[in-house]
Amino acid sequence: MKKQWWHRTVGYQIYPKSFQDTNGDGIGDLQGVIRRLDKIAALGANVIWLCPVFPSPMVDNGYDVSDYMDIDPCFGSMEDMKELIAKAKEKGIRILMDLVANHSSDQHEWFQKALRDPYGKYGNYYVFREGRAGGPPNNWRSIFGGSAWEKVPGRENLYYLHLFTKQQPDLNWENPELREEICRIIREWMELGLGGFRLDAISHLKKNYDYEDLPADGPDGLCLAFDHINNVKGLSDFLLELKEKAFAPSDALTIGEYDNMKPEDVEAVIGENGSFSSVFDFSHTHHNVYYPEWNGDTLGMFNDYRDRLFEAQKVVDGRGLLCNFLENHDKNRCIDRFLAKEDRNPHSIRMLPVTNFFLPGIVFLYQGQEIGMRDFPKKSMDEYVDAPTHAEYEEFLKKGLTPEEALFRINSNSREHSRTPMQWDGSENAGFTTGTPWFAVNPNYTWLNYEAQEKDPDSLLHFYRKLVSVRRRPDLEETFIYGRLIPRLQDRSGILAYERRDERNRILVVTSALSEEMRLPLAEADATEALMNESELLLDNYETAPLFEKGELTLRPWECLVIRLGGKERGTD
Numbered sequence: 001m002k003k004q005w006w007h008r009t010v011g012y013q014i015y016p017k018s019f020q021d022t023n024g025d026g027i028g029d030l031q032g033v034i035r036r037l038d039k040i041a042a043l044g045a046n047v048i049w050l051c052p053v054f055p056s057p058m059v060d061n062g063y064d065v066s067d068y069m070d071i072d073p074c075f076g077s078m079e080d081m082k083e084l085i086a087k088a089k090e091k092g093i094r095i096l097m098d099l100v101a102n103h104s105s106d107q108h109e110w111f112q113k114a115l116r117d118p119y120g121k122y123g124n125y126y127v128f129r130e131g132r133a134g135g136p137p138n139n140w141r142s143i144f145g146g147s148a149w150e151k152v153p154g155r156e157n158l159y160y161l162h163l164f165t166k167q168q169p170d171l172n173w174e175n176p177e178l179r180e181e182i183c184r185i186i187r188e189w190m191e192l193g194l195g196g197f198r199l200d201a202i203s204h205l206k207k208n209y210d211y212e213d214l215p216a217d218g219p220d221g222l223c224l225a226f227d228h229i230n231n232v233k234g235l236s237d238f239l240l241e242l243k244e245k246a247f248a249p250s251d252a253l254t255i256g257e258y259d260n261m262k263p264e265d266v267e268a269v270i271g272e273n274g275s276f277s278s279v280f281d282f283s284h285t286h287h288n289v290y291y292p293e294w295n296g297d298t299l300g301m302f303n304d305y306r307d308r309l310f311e312a313q314k315v316v317d318g319r320g321l322l323c324n325f326l327e328n329h330d331k332n333r334c335i336d337r338f339l340a341k342e343d344r345n346p347h348s349i350r351m352l353p354v355t356n357f358f359l360p361g362i363v364f365l366y367q368g369q370e371i372g373m374r375d376f377p378k379k380s381m382d383e384y385v386d387a388p389t390h391a392e393y394e395e396f397l398k399k400g401l402t403p404e405e406a407l408f409r410i411n412s413n414s415r416e417h418s419r420t421p422m423q424w425d426g427s428e429n430a431g432f433t434t435g436t437p438w439f440a441v442n443p444n445y446t447w448l449n450y451e452a453q454e455k456d457p458d459s460l461l462h463f464y465r466k467l468v469s470v471r472r473r474p475d476l477e478e479t480f481i482y483g484r485l486i487p488r489l490q491d492r493s494g495i496l497a498y499e500r501r502d503e504r505n506r507i508l509v510v511t512s513a514l515s516e517e518m519r520l521p522l523a524e525a526d527a528t529e530a531l532m533n534e535s536e537l538l539l540d541n542y543e544t545a546p547l548f549e550k551g552e553l554t555l556r557p558w559e560c561l562v563i564r565l566g567g568k569e570r571g572t573d
């Protein structure tokens with residue numbers, strides 16, 4: 001693999017609205033990010049992904065952009081953005097913005113012009129179609145619920161396409177003029193010194209417009225036509241054009257939100273000449289210990305999670321780098337998602353990030369993950385503000401769940417859990433704002449906050465700092481990035497283990513989701529007594545030394561270990 005600057009990425013994702021408010025309006029802002037840059041640097045991150053900060057009516061918290069070339073006043077100004085880029089650079093941190101180019105806001109000037117003249121220049125920036133039989137052009141379902149078509153106000157029989165909310169009309173990527181415009185926008189941003197972009201909903205750009213009705217997947221007659229709207233043949237032409245014209249000239253890091261990468265497409269998507277630098281590995285985003293199929297069974301879910309992680313790595317097979325993460329703004333918190341209530345303890349919450357942090361790829365942490373921020377279940381749906389969360393609730397009711405059952409599902413799953421304000425300290429509103437926060441702070445902030453953990457050397461925050469420092473240690477970093485991956489102990493239930501190996505190092509990573517001790521013969525991990533005796537313990541979640549003797553390692557409940565194997569055998573690849 002040809003070396004690139006971004007291979008060393010340890011990223012930190014910021015949801016600006018909930019990160020740090022500096023002017024008392026209850027909404028996080030760019031000055032807030034600047035204020036907290038030291039904390040991000042202390043964690044050891046070298047890239048920040050900033051969720052959208054462009055002007056927006058905020059129907060989807062910025063994922064509905066009304067002007068691609070400016071900053072929303074609630075976040076600050078262009079000057080603030082430039083200041084952030086410069087100050088981050090001083091700390092060795094590059095900024096990624098979030099390019100939302102599958103759709104714009106319905107308030108974007110382009111769409112407003114398109115509505116006035118659907119058959120004119122800007123009409124061709126969007127997807128307008130005549131309805132059929134008194135209804136929409138076909139029965140596609142929007143990803144956020146309901147029909148994917150909305151009637152154009154004041155027109156007899158005309159509709160526009162929206163794969164997300166109706167305030168997010170899809171852009172027409174078949175139109176070369178639109179593509180050119182997006183490339184120009186990217187180039188202008190890159191000129192300000194950005195590190196690159198995270199690319200929102202990017203696998204949806206191309207649609208299969210055959211307009212046939214598809215077999216309904218629900219009582220409303222609609223169909224979520226994924227194979228017609230995701231990863232459709234021809235998509236890569238658009239993506240390669242973007243890369244060539246917009247990203248390549250400035251050597252940008254691009255990470256695609258690209259779901260369901262097919263094995264045969266790996267090369268074309270993230271290979272050396274692929275469309276993106278990397279794509280997020282979503283293998284684990286379908287796991288939640290409180291989904292009906294797991295019903296609180298942490299162990300069963302963990303085994304499946306492990307198999308899928310390894311499967312994803314096997315498919316990629318060193319041809320590119322996946323982006324490994326556990327949390328983002330679209331998922332609830334990992335402690336609540338992966339661990340049943342009785343399984344949450346100081347050991348298990350430290351073990352979780354170790355499961356995928358040392359796999360081949362680049363890594364991303366999400367704001368608040370480093371202090372173990374938690375879900376904030378609500379007593380009633382009125383306390384949720386996210387439209388898709390409400391749509392999901394309605395879907396549950398339609399499927400026959402009682403309101404209590406539906407609320408339980410939302411409480412154990414809603415993406416809004418990860419959007420509660422960042423808990424900086426124990427003062428009112430967790431130090432997030434002096435005003436009224438736009439979304440309620442989790443009341444646990446009085447004990448669960450950044451300041452308290454910073455003072456406590458045994459805290460989760462310090463564990464995460466250690467985690468990053470191990471990964472970035474100069475003599476180990478290349479092994480973690482380019483080294484071979486050898487899954488270990490795969491048939492042991494509750495154990496996720498692997499070795500990373502190159503000519504310099506052999507590093508063994510072992511994590512356990514077992515609530516009891518487990519004795520492992522070292523030979524099974526291809527690690528002999530000699531290797532262990534001369535090994536270096538890089539990371540552990542117990543205070544006392546790991547228990548290995550006489551060719552056996554006794555893993556303690558929820559233990560995780562990262563060990564650099566010693567001895568002469570190191571170096572044989």
Ligand code: GLC
Pocket residue numbers: 060063064100164200201257329330
């Ligand atoms: C992506 C974003 C999500 C957003 C959606 C529509 O999935 O991550 O937050 O709602 O796209 O833009």
Ligand code: CA
Pocket residue numbers: 021022023024025026027028029074
């Ligand atoms: Ca503010």
